[in-house]
Amino acid sequence: MNSRLADASVDAEERSHIENFIWDERPPQSGLDLYAQRLGNGPVTDFDDWQNRHRNFTAEEINLDAEETKQPWTFRADNAINRLRQIDPRINLVRVEDADWLCESTGIAPETLREQIAKFQQGDANANTFLTGIVKSWNAERDQRPLFATTELEITDLINDNPSDWADRLRDQLGLGHYSPSPGRPIEIILMRYTVQEVLDSLDGDGYPAMPTVLDSGMSPYFFPCPIPDPQQAANPYYGHTVNLALVEKQDDYTMGVELLHPRIAYKPEHFFKMGVIARPVEMPLARARTFHLPWLQLDSGRDDFGGGR
Known part of the structure; x- marks a missing residue:
């Protein structure tokens, strides 16, 4: 991997994946051994081969079917060191979901879903019945993969200010680079909100x-x-840090x-929080975002040596 990083012809996406696997200190040895086992025998021939492995x-250890009795590797005893056992159960979490996928799978229009969520939040009993049916169908289709989420506190200002492009800004803030629409093809999203206590009850x-690691999901350059913080300078964090994709010129x-x-929870009608539309593609160059991100991460953790001390 180090030889590939030294190759100037390697593009930003592949470079990001290599850096992530070299720099991630958090996966325990047992997890790395399991990863090596699932990658199979023989050298990785190229980037595509690595992605396929x-x-x-x-598929075998993370994105498990709902019927599987074992849990995703993320939540097994082997990964106990990365579990956040001191987190306040009263905190609200917010997750971004793809409304287009939900609407297509349940046969409803996004406008109908938005209308029903608004009515439900005003106490409409018929909307409650409607959304109960929606989440029942949705939950039946969802697997056990670990769910990325942020805290409501982290996005409160953006949600309260409610600018017309709030969904674009939220996508950028949370580093959700896979939500980058083509011109004229906006992406509908839903924010789902629930408490840490509901997660703990799973x-x-x-x-x-x-804490997220490179082993917990599909490969993403975003x-x-x-890092594991210097115990003399910083407390072990409750959260990971997303690569902000807002377009800026200066660090x-x-x-x-x-x-x-967090583990999968069964959605309920009261978890529907807000719907929005991502209309703008990601504008921040990936390499610039990651270059800006690293020094802030080093500062936050007291680890100037993290990332090769770059």
Whole structure:
């Protein structure tokens, strides 16, 4: 991997994946051993081969069917060191979901869903019945993959200010680069809101969230591993930090977002929070965002050596 990083012809996306796997300190050895096992025998021939082998790992150990009795690797005892056992159960979490996928799978229009959510939030009993049916169908289709979420506190100002492009800005703040629409093809999203306590109640009361690592999901160039902080300078964080994709020219104008992983919970009508439309493609160059992100991460953790001390 180090030789690929030294190759100037490697593009920003592949470089990001290599950096993530080299820099991530958090996966325990047992997780790395399992990953190596699932990657199979023989050298990785190229980037596509690596991605395919990684997909095999996530299919077998992360994105498990709802009927599977075992839990995703993220929430097994082997990964206990990355579980967030001191998190306040009263905190509200917010997750971004793809409304287009939900509407297509349930046969409803986004406008209908938006209308029913608004009526439900005003106490309409018929809307409650409608949304109960929607989440019942939705929950039946969802697997056990760990869910990325942020805290409501992290996005409160943006939600309260409610600018017309709030969904674009939220996408940027949370580093959700896969939500980058083509011109004229906006992406509908739903914000789902629930408490940490609801998450803790999953997995028979052991649903503690986790710090994200490279092993917990599909490969994404927008992910950035969070270092183990210097115990003399910084406390172990409750959250990972997202790569902010807001277009800025200077490092001083860059801010990190917040993320964590938690077990699947069954959605309820009261979890529907807000719907929006992402209309603008990602404008921030990936390499610039990651270059700005690293020094802030080093400062936050007291780890100037993280990321090779770059």
